[in-house]
Amino acid sequence: MKTFPLLLLMLVVLSGCTSKDDDFISKYCPGSCTVFKGNIATANGTVPLAGIKLNVYWRSYQEYLQFGYSERRKAVATTDQDGRYDLRFLLREEELNARGQIENCSFRVVPALDETKYFICFDEKAIFSSYDMQRDTTFTLDYTLPQTGFVDIQLQNRQAMQSGDKIIINVSVKSGENNNYTCSTAYSFSASYAYPSPLITAALQPVLLTINKMKNGVYTETQDTITVAPGERLPYQLTF
C-alpha cells in the first residue's frame, strides 16, 4: 500500500526533470574550441540565406526512464549576407564521448526558423546531430534549407475510382547537407480518402512529382517536375 504513493511521488519528481541552461563559458570559448562553419542557402543551394539564427544544444536525457531531460545551449550565431556562419563552443567533460553512456546525450545544431516559411523534412529541425563530439575540431557544414511552396492537387474524376484503385503522389525535395539529401513524402488518394490539399513542397527549385496509379489492378508510374515560388499555391490537375 505504501508503494503506490512512493511511485507516484517518484513520477512527479522525475517528470519535473527538465532544465534549460545557457552556457556562456562555452559561448565565449576561451580555447580548445569545437567549431562549425559553413553557409546556409536555399533554392537548391544557390541563394544564400542571411539572418538565419543557429543554435547549438547539448541535451542529456535518461535513456530508459524518458521522464525528462536537461538542455544546455552551447553557442549561437547568425548567418551574414553571404549565408556564412561560425559557431564555436567549449565542450565540458560530461559532454565528451557521450555514445553508450547510460545517461545518453547528443549535440544538435538547430536553426531558428519560421516554420511556415521553410520546408522542414519530417519535422526534423536539426541540421546536424551527433553523440561524439571532440574539442579542437572544426566541422564544415553547408546546408540547403528550401523555402515552402504548395501544390494544390485537383483530382478531376475521383468519383470514377473503385475500391482498390488509388493514386500515390511522391514529392521529392532536394535539401540538406551539400544539397545531397532527398526528402520524399508520399500522399495517397483513393475512393474513400483524399489527402487534404495543398501538399507542402519546396520553392525556387525543381521538385520531382512521381505519380503512381493503381487502376483496375493495373499499375502505372509517371513523373513530372514543378517549380513554385515561395508561398505560391500551384494548381495541379490530375485525371484518374
Place this chain on the structure above:
Amino acid sequence: MNKLILLLGMLCLGTAAQAQDTLRLPSLLSLHVGTALPMGSFSGSSFDKESPAFAGEGILLQLTYTHPITSHLALGATAGFRANPFLQEKFQIPGDNLVQAIESTPWKTGYALANVQVQVPLGEEGGFYLRGGVGGALNRAASLRVLTPYGTITRDAETSLSIAYGASSGFYSVVSNLVLGFEVSLMATRADLTPINPTGSTEKYRQPLHSANLSLGIGYRL
C-alpha cells in the same frame, strides 16, 4: 511611461496655476543617494545577444543645484554618478567547475545635466517638482575576466562619451535651512561599444544604459 510623465506634468502645472504667485522657493543644493535599477537591455542576459550587459541593481549619487526663476519655474544643474555591478552569477552556471576564477568591474556612468524644473510650492515648508534635463555622460563598460583550464575569457572596460537625458519627480521638505527629499528619476543614455568577439573580430554596437532610480536626498537652502 510617457503618459505617466505627461499626467504628472499636467498635475504640477494645474496645481501651480492655483498656487500663490508671491511664494517663491529658495535656491537649493541637494545630495541624493539611492538605488539605480537597470532597465531593458541594460539588465539583459540574453544568450542571443553578442555581449549582453548583465547589469544589476546599483548605486546612485546625485548633486543637484536649483535656482528659482519664478514661483513655479526653476533652472539648475545635476552632476551624478551611477555604478551597476556585472552579475557574475547570471554569467556562469551554478557550481561551474570550468570557472577557476572570475572577476569583474561594474558599469559606471558619470553625468552632468542642465535642468528645467516645474515646481509646486506647498507653503514655505516644501513642495513637489517635475524636472527634465539634458547633458553629457562618460561611461565605462563593465569588464570581465574568467579563468578556465582552457584559457581566459576577457571583456574590456571600454570608455565612451554620450548624450544623457534625465527626468525626475519628487518632493522636499524644508526644515530650517536643511532640506529633506525623495525622488524618482529616469536616466537614459547609450554607449557606443566595440567589443572583441571570440573569433577576434570586432563588432560595433550601441548599448542602452537606462535606469530607473529611487533616492533620498539631503540639502541646504542657500
